[in-house]
Amino acid sequence: MRGILKQVWYAVRPLTAQQRFLWWCGTLMLASGAAHTVVAVVDWAPWWGAVSWRKPAVFGMSFGILSWSAVWIMRQLPVRRWGWLPAVLLGAGSVVEIIAVTMQRWRGEASHFNYGSSFDEAVWSTMGNVVLLVALALTVFLVWSLVRFEGSPAARIAVVVGLLAMEVSGYIGFGMADKGEKAVEATGQVPETVKFGAEGSAKLAHAVGMHGLQLLGLLAIGLAIGSVARRTQIKIMVLAAAGYAAVFGGVAATAYAGRAWTSPTAAMAALIAAGALAVMVAAAATVTRLSPARADVVK
Template sequence: MRSRLAQAIDWHRPLMLFSVAMVGVAALSLVGVIVDDRMIVGAPNWLKSFKFAVSFIAYSVTWAWLMSLHPRRPRWLHNTGTLLVVAGTIEMVAITGQAFRGRRSHFNAETPFDATLWVVMGVTVAIIWTATLVVSVSVARNVTLPRPLRLAVVIGMATSLAGMLIGPLMSQRDTGVKEIAGMHSIGVVDGGPHMPITGWNLVGGDLRVGHFIGIHALQVLPLVAIVLAALVTRYAILAHEEVRTRLVWTASGVYIGLFGLVTWQAFRGQALVEPDAVTLLAFAGIVAAGAAGVAWAKAAARTLVSA
């Protein structure tokens, strides 16, 4: 067990140590949610730092693993991973520091200090996105994986980058209030009725839904490919790589469809839990496409068996 942990740490030591630090931040934030009764824009004061810490854990571990698969592991790639850690650390210091102060971290221009922090956070986000793009291109070009997993990783990286771009869209939205430099809700103001934990708006559109789903494609889609490979011994149909590849294509199409759907739904000012007939029809189309994709995968199995 210890040797496996040591091997994981060696994937990319700065990224993995950052993920360990984020476990501590998540634990601290969770305690804060429980014992600190302060509220920020209708949500527990420490909830944002908790959510960002958990997200950074998934992000840093995933990228440490992917970088470890690079056949040459060039120095510049390692340094880019370290740059991600530096930018992520600055981001989390700002978010956690604002939680200590009982101030909102995002879209906050109420004082010169708050506005400066918000600008710094914007710079770190730009660095993280650019560095992620560079690393994604290198991984896509150089890492050798089984075809289904490689496909899942490549599509997951592209979708994650698209999901990250929703963040800047939030900061560009005009709130009509000089001290608030952006918002995530559409059709209503931030801070209204919302879901527990996620904080997603219950009465209006919320760009954070698509932001979340898009970003975490890089964890979900490779996990689909890994699970399919693990089920090979149980289901003979999955022994064929072509079948698993088609299922990954199908899962990716469904996932991207859902990402697009919830983002479109938010831009229409519609809450995730209050879909109209058009949204439900689009969702039905995604489900139908997924069923067709599964049938397509089964057809490949029949062809391979009869060949």
């Protein structure tokens, strides 16, 4: 196991200044998320709601992992000076977003949809603008990966599908923002949660789209350090990507239909189950081929 973990580190460790910048941004946010998870346990306050420790904890973890994932992507792209543009937009933008979310929780105020004071409104506006910059960075990485990707074909599939899913997740996120702001206008209160229709879990659909890059990325790394022929790597990754897309599509369709994630239609339940099975088969095929003896391949 130690040998495999070492290989994973060799595959994702930052090598350039741009990558190190993203790595430290991610490390800072992950540390913040972990610290606020401890605070949440000690404080024993409600985990859900507009004002909760869940937000700095989950946002810190999510954005931190995203920055680390971007390091892995940049390792497989040609080194360019203008690479600082997406690196800074993603890394610094994410840090600003986490600072805003964390600050509001320590102030006892909602971070999202908060128009309670001019300061709260300015914070919410800043968060919205920063997310646009992060989305721009992800778009740059997507186009760059389509044009000049230097990693394996399996890794390219993982990156492109993962980033495309994040773009769709961003669209869902903007839909959530629109719903939340309309709820504030109608009630004068920050909503506890945002739903599509009666019971559609917009939050779950958004989360599933946000983290496909990490799922597929780990599989790509596993395939690269395992004893897997390139053609087999591609087949396994195509299976995993198709399965993930099916799960994401089923969850998103269920949310937009206004149905709870626990009660999808029969067709969507079948699609999600088939997709999850495909991902598990791909993961099993990857794990069984891991080879600790090949650490030199990814150094």
